[in-house]
Amino acid sequence: MGEIGAKLGLDELTGGAVGISRALLAEFIGNLLLNLFGCGACVNISQGANAAPNIVLIALAFGLAVYAAVSAIGHISGGHINPAVTLGLASTGKVKPVRAVLYIIAQCAGAAAGSGLLKALTPERAAGKLGVTGLGTDVTPLQGFGIEFFLGFVLIFVVCGVCDGNKPDHKSTAPLAIGLTVTLGHLLAVDYTGSAMNPARSFGSALVANEWADHWVYWAGPIAGGVAAALLYVHGFSAPPVETIT
Amino acid sequence: MGEIGAKLGLDELTGGAVGISRALLAEFIGNLLLNLFGCGACVNISQGANAAPNIVLIALAFGLAVYAAVSAIGHISGGHINPAVTLGLASTGKVKPVRAVLYIIAQCAGAAAGSGLLKALTPERAAGKLGVTGLGTDVTPLQGFGIEFFLGFVLIFVVCGVCDGNKPDHKSTAPLAIGLTVTLGHLLAVDYTGSAMNPARSFGSALVANEWADHWVYWAGPIAGGVAAALLYVHGFSAPPVETIT
Amino acid sequence: MGEIGAKLGLDELTGGAVGISRALLAEFIGNLLLNLFGCGACVNISQGANAAPNIVLIALAFGLAVYAAVSAIGHISGGHINPAVTLGLASTGKVKPVRAVLYIIAQCAGAAAGSGLLKALTPERAAGKLGVTGLGTDVTPLQGFGIEFFLGFVLIFVVCGVCDGNKPDHKSTAPLAIGLTVTLGHLLAVDYTGSAMNPARSFGSALVANEWADHWVYWAGPIAGGVAAALLYVHGFSAPPVETIT
Amino acid sequence: MGEIGAKLGLDELTGGAVGISRALLAEFIGNLLLNLFGCGACVNISQGANAAPNIVLIALAFGLAVYAAVSAIGHISGGHINPAVTLGLASTGKVKPVRAVLYIIAQCAGAAAGSGLLKALTPERAAGKLGVTGLGTDVTPLQGFGIEFFLGFVLIFVVCGVCDGNKPDHKSTAPLAIGLTVTLGHLLAVDYTGSAMNPARSFGSALVANEWADHWVYWAGPIAGGVAAALLYVHGFSAPPVETIT
Ligand SMILES: [Ca+2]
Ligand SMILES: [Ca+2]
Ligand SMILES: [Ca+2]
Ligand SMILES: [Ca+2]
Numbered sequence: 001m002g003e004i005g006a007k008l009g010l011d012e013l014t015g016g017a018v019g020i021s022r023a024l025l026a027e028f029i030g031n032l033l034l035n036l037f038g039c040g041a042c043v044n045i046s047q048g049a050n051a052a053p054n055i056v057l058i059a060l061a062f063g064l065a066v067y068a069a070v071s072a073i074g075h076i077s078g079g080h081i082n083p084a085v086t087l088g089l090a091s092t093g094k095v096k097p098v099r100a101v102l103y104i105i106a107q108c109a110g111a112a113a114g115s116g117l118l119k120a121l122t123p124e125r126a127a128g129k130l131g132v133t134g135l136g137t138d139v140t141p142l143q144g145f146g147i148e149f150f151l152g153f154v155l156i157f158v159v160c161g162v163c164d165g166n167k168p169d170h171k172s173t174a175p176l177a178i179g180l181t182v183t184l185g186h187l188l189a190v191d192y193t194g195s196a197m198n199p200a201r202s203f204g205s206a207l208v209a210n211e212w213a214d215h216w217v218y219w220a221g222p223i224a225g226g227v228a229a230a231l232l233y234v235h236g237f238s239a240p241p242v243e244t245i246t
Numbered sequence: 247m248g249e250i251g252a253k254l255g256l257d258e259l260t261g262g263a264v265g266i267s268r269a270l271l272a273e274f275i276g277n278l279l280l281n282l283f284g285c286g287a288c289v290n291i292s293q294g295a296n297a298a299p300n301i302v303l304i305a306l307a308f309g310l311a312v313y314a315a316v317s318a319i320g321h322i323s324g325g326h327i328n329p330a331v332t333l334g335l336a337s338t339g340k341v342k343p344v345r346a347v348l349y350i351i352a353q354c355a356g357a358a359a360g361s362g363l364l365k366a367l368t369p370e371r372a373a374g375k376l377g378v379t380g381l382g383t384d385v386t387p388l389q390g391f392g393i394e395f396f397l398g399f400v401l402i403f404v405v406c407g408v409c410d411g412n413k414p415d416h417k418s419t420a421p422l423a424i425g426l427t428v429t430l431g432h433l434l435a436v437d438y439t440g441s442a443m444n445p446a447r448s449f450g451s452a453l454v455a456n457e458w459a460d461h462w463v464y465w466a467g468p469i470a471g472g473v474a475a476a477l478l479y480v481h482g483f484s485a486p487p488v489e490t491i492t
Numbered sequence: 493m494g495e496i497g498a499k500l501g502l503d504e505l506t507g508g509a510v511g512i513s514r515a516l517l518a519e520f521i522g523n524l525l526l527n528l529f530g531c532g533a534c535v536n537i538s539q540g541a542n543a544a545p546n547i548v549l550i551a552l553a554f555g556l557a558v559y560a561a562v563s564a565i566g567h568i569s570g571g572h573i574n575p576a577v578t579l580g581l582a583s584t585g586k587v588k589p590v591r592a593v594l595y596i597i598a599q600c601a602g603a604a605a606g607s608g609l610l611k612a613l614t615p616e617r618a619a620g621k622l623g624v625t626g627l628g629t630d631v632t633p634l635q636g637f638g639i640e641f642f643l644g645f646v647l648i649f650v651v652c653g654v655c656d657g658n659k660p661d662h663k664s665t666a667p668l669a670i671g672l673t674v675t676l677g678h679l680l681a682v683d684y685t686g687s688a689m690n691p692a693r694s695f696g697s698a699l700v701a702n703e704w705a706d707h708w709v710y711w712a713g714p715i716a717g718g719v720a721a722a723l724l725y726v727h728g729f730s731a732p733p734v735e736t737i738t
Numbered sequence: 739m740g741e742i743g744a745k746l747g748l749d750e751l752t753g754g755a756v757g758i759s760r761a762l763l764a765e766f767i768g769n770l771l772l773n774l775f776g777c778g779a780c781v782n783i784s785q786g787a788n789a790a791p792n793i794v795l796i797a798l799a800f801g802l803a804v805y806a807a808v809s810a811i812g813h814i815s816g817g818h819i820n821p822a823v824t825l826g827l828a829s830t831g832k833v834k835p836v837r838a839v840l841y842i843i844a845q846c847a848g849a850a851a852g853s854g855l856l857k858a859l860t861p862e863r864a865a866g867k868l869g870v871t872g873l874g875t876d877v878t879p880l881q882g883f884g885i886e887f888f889l890g891f892v893l894i895f896v897v898c899g900v901c902d903g904n905k906p907d908h909k910s911t912a913p914l915a916i917g918l919t920v921t922l923g924h925l926l927a928v929d930y931t932g933s934a935m936n937p938a939r940s941f942g943s944a945l946v947a948n949e950w951a952d953h954w955v956y957w958a959g960p961i962a963g964g965v966a967a968a969l970l971y972v973h974g975f976s977a978p979p980v981e982t983i984t
Contacts, residue, residue, distance in 0.1 A: 022482060033400055037434045045382040045437035046298070052784070056795050057302050057433055064430035068400055071416065071423045072407030075485050121392045121438070123384035136783040138861035146859045154771055154806055161810030169909045170809065171415045172664075175423070176914070177809045184802035187795055188775045191783035192859070236760060239813050268728060279646055283680045291628040291683035292544070303548050303679055310676035314646055317662065317669045318653030321731050367638045367684070369630035417661045418910075421669070514974060525892055529926045537874040537929035538790070549794050549925055556922035560892055563908065563915045564899030567977050613884045613930070615876035663907045667915070 009096020020099065023077035027103050028110035030069035030081035035114030035204045038062035039131030040122070049128025059186035062195075067179025074175060082198040083107055083219075088156040088226035092234045104200070111204025119208050132205040133194030133218055141214050144193045148221025149228075151185040151197040156226035157233060166239035197222055255342020266348065269323035273349050274356035276315035276327035281360030281450045284308035285377030286368070295374025305432035308441075313425025320421060328444040329353055329465075334402040334472035338480040350446070357450025365454055378451040379440030379464055387460050390439045394467025395474075397431040397443040402472035403479060412485035443468055501588020512591065515569035519595050520602035522561035522573035527606030527696045530554035531623030532614070541620025551678035554687075559671025566667060574690040575599055575711075580648040580718035584726045596692070603696025611700055624697040625686030625710055633706050636685045640713025641720075643677040643689040648718035649725060658731035689714055747834020758840065761815035765841050766848035768807035768819035773852030773942045776800035777869030778860070787866025797924035800933075805917025812913060820936040821845055821957075826894040826964035830972045842938070849942025857946055870943040871932030871956055879952050882931045886959025887966075889923040889935040894964035895971060904977035935960055 005011065012020060041061030044051040070079035078095075080086045083104045090100040118130055135144045158181045161167070162174035170177070182197060189195035196202035202218035205211075251257065258266060287307030290297040316325035324341075326332045329350040336346040364376055381390045404427045407413070408420040416423070428443060435441035442448035448464035451457075497503065504512060533553030536543040562571035570587075572578045575596040582592040610622055627636045650673045653659070654666040662669070674689060681687035688694035694710035697703075743749065750758060779799030782789040808817035816833075818824045821842045828838040856868055873882045896919040899905070900912035908915070920935060927933035934940035940956035943949075 026483065029403075033396075036396060037400065037430055040434040040438075043437075045385065054302070056792065056798065057305075059795075059798075060302065060305075061430060061433040064426050064433070067423065068404045068427045068430055071427075072403045072479070073483060074407075075410075075413055076483050117392070117396075121389045123382075123386075123389070125384055136861075138863055139783065140861075143859045143861070146855070150771075150774060150855075154775070157767075157810045158806045161812075164813075167813055172418050172910050173914065176419065177805065180802050181806045181809075184775055184799060184806055187799040187802070188778040191781075192778075233810070237764065237811060237814050272729065275649075279642075282642060283646065283676055286680040286684075289683075291631065300548070303551075306548065306551075307676060307679040310672050310679070313669065314650045314673045314676055317673075318649045318725070319729060320653075321656075321659055322729050363638070363642075367635045369628075369632075369635070371630055418664050422665065518975065521895075525888075528888060529892065529922055532926040532930075535929075537877065546794070549797075552794065552797075553922060553925040556918050556925070559915065560896045560919045560922055563919075564895045564971070565975060566899075567902075567905055568975050609884070609888075613881045615874075615878075615881070617876055664910050668911065 007096075009098040012096060012099055020102065024102055024106040026073035026077040026079075027081055027106040028113070030073055030077075030079065031107045031110030031200050031204070032114040032117070033069050034062070034065045034081060034198075035111045035131075035201055036118050037065040038201065039115060039205055040118050042131035043118075043122055043126055043128070045123065045126045048126050053190060055187065055190045058190055059183045059195075062186050063179045063181075063183025065179075066182045067175050070175040070178055077103070079175070081107060081110075081200070082155070082222075083200050084152045084198060084222035084226035085156060085159055087223050088152075088159070088230035091227045092230050107200035108203050111200040112207050113204075115204040115208040129209045129211060130205060131194075132209040132211045133196045133202045134211070135193055135214055135217070136191045139192055141217055144214060144217045145221045147189050147192045148196060148217055149225035151189055151195065152222030152225030153229045154185060154225075155181050155197055155222075156229040160230055160233035161237075164239050166241055193217065193221075199223065253342075255344040258342060258345055266345065269345075270348055270352040272319035272323040272325075273327055273352040274359070276319055276323075276325065277353045277356030277446050277450070278360040278363070279315050280308070280311045280327060280444075281357045281377075281447055282364050283311040284447065285361060285451055286364050288377035289364075289368055289372055289374070291369065291372045294372050299436060301433065301436045304436055305429045305441075308432050309425045309427075309429025311425075312428045313421050316421040316424055323349070325421070327353060327356075327446070328401070328468075329446050330398045330444060330468035330472035331402055331405055333469050334398075334405070334476035337473045338476045353446035354449050357446040358453050359450075361450040361454035375455045375457060376451060377440075378455040378457045379442045379448045380457070381439055381460055381463070382437045385438055387463055390460060390463045391467045393435050393438045394442060394463055395471035397435055397441065398468030398471030399475045400431060400471075401427050401443055401468075402475040406476055406479035407483075410485050412487055439463065439467075445469065499589075501590040504588060504591055512594065515591075516594055516598040518565035518569040518571075519573055519598040520605070522565055522569075522571065523599045523602030523692050523696070524606040524609070525561050526554070526557045526573060526690075527603045527623075527693055528610050529557040530693065531607060531697055532610050534623035535610075535614055535618055535620070537615065537618045540618050545682060547679065547682045550682055551675045551687075554678050555671045555673075555675025557671075558674045559667050562667040562670055569595070571667070573599060573602075573692070574647070574714070575692050576644045576690060576714035576718035577648060577651055579715050580644075580651070580722035583719045584722045599692035600695050603692040604699050605696075607696040607700040621701045621703060622697060623686075624701040624703045625688045625694045626703070627685055627706055627709070628683045631684055633709055636706060636709045637713045639681050639684045640688060640709055641717035643681055643687065644714030644717030645721045646677060646717075647673050647689055647714075648721040652722055652725035653729075656731050658733055685709065685713075691715065745834075747836040750834060750837055758837065762840055762844040764811035764815040764817075765819055765844040766851070768811055768815075768817065769845045769848030769938050769942070770852040770855070771807050772800070772803045772819060772936075773849045773869075773939055774856050775803040776939065777853060777943055778856050780869035781856075781860055781864055781866070783861065783864045786864050791928060793925065793928045796928055797921045797933075800924050801917045801919075801921025803917075804920045805913050808913040808916055815841070817913070819845060819848075819938070820893070820960075821938050822890045822936060822960035822964035823894060823897055825961050826890075826897070826968035829965045830968045845938035846941050849938040850945050851942075853942040853946040867947045867949060868943060869932075870947040870949045871934045871940045872949070873931055873952055873955070874929045877930055879955055882952060882955045883959045885927050885930045886934060886955055887963035889927055889933065890960030890963030891967045892923060892963075893919050893935055893960075894967040898968055898971035899975075902977050904979055931955065931959075937961065
C-alpha cells in the first residue's frame with residue numbers, strides 16, 4: 001500500500017471491511033435520527049409554519065437525539081454523527097483521512113434521509129422549512145460564523161474531555177455530557193443561526209428545503225471551532241496517563 | 247414438556263413461578279405509573295380540557311415516569327413496560343414467546359388501571375380525554391404509522407445499546423438513557439400522533455376514554471419499529487465480548 | 493437500656509451522639525434548602541402573586557433541590573429530607589422509631605426555616621402565599637389524598653429501588669433518580685394539589701403562610717403511599733444478594 | 739522561599755509553572771464559555787431587548803455551560819470557574835492563597851472576554867444589557883445579598899459533597915450535579931437578582947455593559963455563602979475515609 005496509503009488510512013478499509021461498513025451505517029442512522037427528531041421537533045402541527053419556535057423544546061430534542069444516538073452506536077463508529085467532530089478528531093490524528101471522508105459522506109447522506117423522511121411524514125400545511133438553519137434578523141454572516149465557531153468549539157472541547165482515555169470516570173456519562181452540550185448550544189443559538197453545530201444536520205435540511213442562503217457559515221463555523229478545540233485540548237489539556245494497577 | 251414447549255418458554259412458568267408472577271406485577275405497576283403520571287401531566291386543572299398542551303412538560307413527565315419505573319423494577323422484569331420493547335426483544339430470542347404474551351397482558355392491564363385511576367382522581371370538568379392518543383390535524387394514518395415506527399425504533403435501538411451485556415459502562419446510566427429517549431420521542435410527536443411509542447399506554451387511554459380512532463397505528467407502528475431496531479442491533483451492532491480479567 | 497429501648501433505637505442516641513446530631517443538622521439543612529429554592533421558584537417577582545405558575549420551572553426546582561441536598565448530605569443522614577421517606581423506611585425496619593421521630597422534627601423545623609427565610613428575602617408585593625400547597629379548582633380532598641398517595645408511592649418506590657444494597661450499579665446515579673422523581677411528581681400534581689410529596693415541605697409553607705386548609709391531605713397521602721411502596725418493595729421486589737468476588 | 743511563602747503557596751508557582759499556567763488558561767476558557775453561552779441565552783434576537791426572560795431556558799443554559807466546562811477542564815484546574823468556589827475551597831485550606839488570587843483574575847478575565855465576544859456577535863438592536871445582573875423590582879440590596887448568599891451556599895455545599903475524596907461513587911456524576919445545581923439557583927433567582935451565583939460572571943457582564951449598580955451584592959453574597967458552606971461541610975459533614983482494599 002505504501003507509506004502515503006498508510007498515512008491516509010487506506011489500510012483501515014482493506015483490513016477491516018466489515019468494521020468500516022458497520023461504522024458508516026451507524027453514522028448514517030445516527031444522523032438520520034438527529035434530523036428526523038431534531039428538525040421534527042421544530043415543526044408545529046397545530047399552529048402551523050409561522051408559530052414562534054419553542055427554544056427549550058428544540059434544544060432538548062436535538063440534545064436528546066444525540067444522547068440516544070451516541071448511546072446506541074458509540075461503540076461502533078465512535079458516535080461522531082457530525083463532520084465537525086470527525087474533522088476535529090482527524091486534526092489530532094485520532095481519525096485517519098480516508099475514514100474521515102467516508103464518515104462525512106455517510107453523515108450527510110443520513111441527514112438528508114432524515115430530513116426527507118420528515119418531509120414525507122409531515123402535513124404540507126405545517127411543514128414550513130422543516131428546521132432549515134438560517135441567520136436571525138440582523139445577524140451578519142460574520143456574526144453567524146462566530147456563533148457557529150463557538151458551538152463547534154464547545155462541543156468538540158467536551159467530546160475530547162469526556163472521551164479522554166485517561167479520564168475513565170467520565171466513560172459512563174460521556175453520551176449524556178455530549179448530548180446536553182448540544183442542548184446548550186441550541187439554547188444559545190436557535191435565534192442567532194438556527195444552531196447547526198453540525199454541518200451535516202444543516203446540509204440535510206438545506207437539501208430537502210432547497211434553501212442555501214449563507215450555507216458556508218454552517219460548514220466553516222463548526223469545523224473551524226471543532227478543529228481549534230481538538231488541537232487546544234490535545235496539546236494543552238490531555239489528562240496524564242492513569243497508572244495501571246499491577 | 248417437549249421441544250415446542252421449551253421454545254415457547256413454558257419452562258419459565260413452571261420452573262420459576264415466583265419469578266414470573268413478580269415480573270408480571272412489576273410490569274403492571276410500571277405501566278400503571280406511566281399512564282397515571284404521563285397522561286396526568288396532560289391534564290390542565292386550572293385552564294380545563296381545551297388548553298393548548300405544554301409539550302415540554304408532557305415529554306418530561308412520560309420520560310421521567312419511565313426513568314422512575316425502570317430504576318425501581320428493572321432488575322425484576324427487565325423493565326420493559328412496553329409491548330414494543332417486549333416484542334423487539336422477543337424477535338431476537340431474548341424473551342420467550344409465553345413470557346412475552348404474559349408481559350403484554352400485564353402491561354395493558356396496568357395501563358388501563360393507571361388511566362382508570364387518573365379518571366377517578368381528576369375533576370370531570372378538566373379531564374377531557376385524559377391523554378388519549380390521536381392523529382394531529384392533517385396527519386394521515388400512514389404518516390402517523392411512520393412517526394410511531396420511528397418512535398419505537400429509536401426507543402428499542404437505545405434499549406439494545408445501553409443493555410448490551412458487552413457494554414458494562416452503560417449499566418449505571420441505562421435507565422436515564424431509556425427515560426430521556428422517551429422524552430425525545432414525545433418532543434417530536436405529541437402534536438403528530440399524541441406520541442404513544444408504546445401500545446399499552448395508548449390502549450389504556452383508549453379503553454378509559456372509549457376512543458378508538460386509528461388505534462391500529464399505535465400497535466403496528468411502535469412494534470414494527472421496535473422489531474426492526476432489535477434485529478438491526480443484534481445482527482449489525484452488538485458489541486464484541488468484553489475480555490474477562492483473570 | 494432494656495429490650496424495648498433497643499427496639500425503639502434508643503441506643504443510636506447514646507452510642508453515637510455525634511452521629512445523630514450531625515444527621516439531624518443534615519436533614520434540617522436539606523429541608524431548609526428544599527423550601528427556600530423550591531417554594532422560591534414559585535414566586536414571580538416581575539408579574540406578582542397572581543401570575544399563572546410555570547409548572548416545568550417549579551418541577552425542575554423542587555427536583556434539583558432534592559438532587560442537590562441528597563448529593564451533599566446523603567452520606568450523613570441517608571438524605572431523606574421527607575417524613576414520608578423516613579416513615580416508609582421505618583415501616584420496613586431500616587430506620588428505628590426514635591431516629592424517625594427526631595428526623596421528622598428536624599425536617600419540619602428545616603422546612604419552616606426555609607419558608608421563613610424565603611418570606612424575609614421576598615418583596616411583600618410579590619410574595620403571595622410563598623408556595624403553600626392547596627387543592628386545585630374542583631379537586632376534592634379525597635382526590636387530593638389519592639394524588640398525594642401516588643406521589644409518595646412513586647418517590648419511595650424509586651428510593652428503595654436505587655438504594656437497594658444489592659443493586660450497586662445504581663449507587664452513582666441514585667441522587668439524580670430521586671431528584672428527577674420529585675420533578676416527575678410535580679409535573680403531574682402542581683395543579684392538582686400543589687404537589688407536596690412531602691409533609692415537611694407542606695408544613696413549612698403552611699406555618700409561614702398560616703394557611704391550613706386540607707392540611708391532613710399532605711401528611712396522610714405521602715406517608716400512606718410511602719409506607720405502601722416500601723413494604724411492597726421489601727417484600728416483593730428486593731434484589732437478590734450480589735455474590736461477592738473472593 | 740521561607741515559611742510564609744509556603745503557606746501562601748508560592749511553591750506551586752515555581753515548582754509547577756506549566757501546571758499553573760494550564761490551570762489559569764482552563765479557568766479563563768471555562769468562564770469565557772459560561773458568559774458567552776449563559777448570557778447569550780438571555781438575548782432574544784427575534785423579540786428584542788424588552789422581551790420577558792424565559793427563566794427555564796436561561797437556567798438550563800447556565801447550568802449546562804458549567805456542566806460542559808467542568809467536564810472538559812475539571813482535571814486541569816479543578817473546574818472552579820467561580821471565585822466563590824475558589825475562595826470557599828481556599829477557606830478550608832484546599833487551595834492556597836496565591837493560586838486563589840491567580841484563579842480569580844483568570845476567571846474575571848475569562849468572563850469579560852466571554853461577554854465582550856457576545857457583544858461582538860449580537861446585533862445591537864437585540865443586545866440590551868447582555869445578561870447583566872441586577873435586582874428585581876422591589877428587591878432590596880439586603881434581600882439580594884441574602885439570595886446570593888444561599889446561591890453560593892448551595893453551590894459550594896454540593897461541590898464539597900460530590901468532590902469529597904471519600905465518596906468515590908459521586909465522581910462520575912459530579913460535573914452533572916454541579917451543573918444542575920447552577921440551574922437550580924437560576925430557577926430561583928433570575929427574577930430576584932439576575933442570579934449570579936458567581937462574582938466573575940457578574941463582573942464580566944457589568945464591565946461590558948458598564949452597569950455597576952449594587953455590584954457589591956454579587957461579590958459579597960456568593961463568597962460569604964460559599965465560605966460558609968465549605969467550612970460547614972469540612973467541619974461537620976466530611977465522609978469518613980474509605981477503607982482501602984489490600
Ligand atoms: Ca411539534
Ligand atoms: Ca397539569
Ligand atoms: Ca421566580
Ligand atoms: Ca435567545
